Amino acid sequence: MAFLYDPHVHTSVGSRCSKVLPEEAVQRFAKMGYAGIFITEHFFNNPSTTVPFREIPWEEAIEQYCRPYEMAKAEGEKVGLQVFFGFENSYQGNDILTYGLGKDWLKAHPEIMDMPIRQYCEFARAEGGFVVHAHPFREAKYIDLIRLMPRSVDAVEILNGSCSDFQNDRAAEYARNYGLAVTGGSDYHGSKPLLCAIDSPVRFGTVADFCEAVRCGDATPVVAIDGRESGTVSE
Ligand SMILES: [Zn+2]
Ligand SMILES: [Zn+2]
Numbered sequence: 001m002a003f004l005y006d007p008h009v010h011t012s013v014g015s016r017c018s019k020v021l022p023e024e025a026v027q028r029f030a031k032m033g034y035a036g037i038f039i040t041e042h043f044f045n046n047p048s049t050t051v052p053f054r055e056i057p058w059e060e061a062i063e064q065y066c067r068p069y070e071m072a073k074a075e076g077e078k079v080g081l082q083v084f085f086g087f088e089n090s091y092q093g094n095d096i097l098t099y100g101l102g103k104d105w106l107k108a109h110p111e112i113m114d115m116p117i118r119q120y121c122e123f124a125r126a127e128g129g130f131v132v133h134a135h136p137f138r139e140a141k142y143i144d145l146i147r148l149m150p151r152s153v154d155a156v157e158i159l160n161g162s163c164s165d166f167q168n169d170r171a172a173e174y175a176r177n178y179g180l181a182v183t184g185g186s187d188y189h190g191s192k193p194l195l196c197a198i199d200s201p202v203r204f205g206t207v208a209d210f211c212e213a214v215r216c217g218d219a220t221p222v223v224a225i226d227g228r229e230s231g232t233v234s235e
Contacts, residue, residue, distance in 0.1 A: 003035035004197040004224055005204065007086065008097065008134065008157070008185025013068035014041025017048045019190030022072035026081050032195070032225065035203060036082030038185075038210075039069040040097055044113060046090035058110045066103045084207050088134065091117040093143030095134040097157070097185075098124050100207050105129075121152040130211035132183055135160040137170040150178040155214050159184030159221040161192040183214050184221025193227040 010018040011025050020028070022039065029037050044053040044061070053061035069085045076083035086099045087106070094117055101124060106112075109127075112120055121131045133153045137146060138160070158172040175182045184196040200219040204210045213219035 002199060002201045003203050004033065004199055004222075005036045005038070005082075005210065005219075006034060006186050006188060006195070006197050006224075007038040007099070007132075007183055007210065008040050008088075008160070008196075009037045009188040010041055010088075011039065011068045011072065012050075012190070013071065014039070014050055014065060015048050015189070016050050017042070017189055020188070022068045023075040025188065025190075026072050026075040026083065027079060030076075030079045030081040034081065034197065034224070035200075036076075036084060037072070037188075038084045038086045038099065038207075039072050040086040040088045040185075041065065041068055043087045043089045046088070046095075059107050062103060062106045065106070082204065084204075084210065086207070089117075089120060091120075093140070093145075094136075094147050096121060096153075097132040097134050099130040099132070100211050101127060101129040117147070118149055118152050121149060125152075125154065130154050130207075130214070132157055132214075134185075135163050135167065135171065135187065136174060137167040138163050139167065148174065150174075150180060153180065154211070155181035155183050157184060157221075158182045159196040159223065161186035161188065161194040161196050181214050181217065182221055183219075186224075194223065195225040195227075197222055197224040 011022040012018045042048045073083040089096045132155045134157045156175040198219045199222045
């Protein structure tokens with residue numbers, strides 16, 4: 001293993017379903033030996049967001065949305081963990097992670113809230129975003145359909161800490177069949193027995209470095225800690 005990064009982390013400041021504060025998440029990943037994490041809170045089209053975006057001006061909502069990332073980044077500087085930004089949009093249970101577009105871009109594009117899933121993916125990519133279909137084969141009550149958009153995403157998450165091996169294997173098979181780039185992340189919410197990561201031979205300097213490494217297959221999705229058998233969790 002060289003440098004481990006978790007590209008899929010939620011904190012309780014941005015995602016109601018998470019049980020961990022940004023600072024705590026940073027401390028835990030630093031302790032587990034990760035080089036960095038990406039804070040990817042649920043965006044406003046997921047009911048789990050903590051930002052009441054309908055009640056406040058869009059730009060203010062984006063400021064609030066980015067706050068957990070900024071809190072994590074400040075803590076990361078203290079403990080030596082790199083912290084990057086991403087966001088996770090939801091479309092009736094189909095989740096899309098976007099990397100490489102930041103606060104200013106979000107502030108300038110409130111119209112993304114009105115876009116259906118494929119239109120969003122194509123727009124974000126045209127704007128320079130790196131678009132990942134998160135856990136495409138997850139089955140859960142809140143997911144209406146397994147929907148695939150092989151021509152509209154840059155990569156597929158083939159290891160997700162909230163998915164069964166069966167679901168992750170189907171995602172890997174899908175990516176292979178379509179020649180899509182692959183990534184993996186814990187989908188960390190505070191307690192996950194299965195911790196996933198991207199294993200990179202080099203340290204990422206920027207979000208763009210991560211996107212490029214995934215695109216080229218230079219970074220490998222790996223299971224960093226599997227506590228499912230023993231019941232060990234990462235807390
Ligand atoms: Zn969540
Ligand atoms: Zn997530």
